[in-house]
Amino acid sequence: MSTSLSLEGKRGIVLGIANRHSIAYGIAEVLSEQGAELCITYLNEKSKPFVASLAEKLTTKLFLPCDVSKPDELE
Numbered sequence: 807m808s809t810s811l812s813l814e815g816k817r818g819i820v821l822g823i824a825n826r827h828s829i830a831y832g833i834a835e836v837l838s839e840q841g842a843e844l845c846i847t848y849l850n851e852k853s854k855p856f857v858a859s860l861a862e863k864l865t866t867k868l869f870l871p872c873d874v875s876k877p878d879e880l881e
Contacts, residue, residue: 814841821847821872823857831860838864847872 818837822830823846838844845868848857854871861869872879 811840813837816841817843817845819845819847821874823848823860824853825856826860834860834864838866843867845870849873 820830820834820837822828823834825831834844834846844864844866846857846861846864846866847870848854850871850873858869874880
């Protein structure tokens, strides 16, 4: 993909990655390719192993649990 968009020095958080076919993963890939530093979240321990391998491919700085139905995880 050729584009003049540069996200060097920018940071972002991506929620909702379930697997490599997720729209959220596609977005994360493009953000990472354009130089953004990403935080990737996973819903629960069951989903963690599936998302962890994808987060490693994206070389994310933070990999954290985030269930938006739990207020303490949003902080």
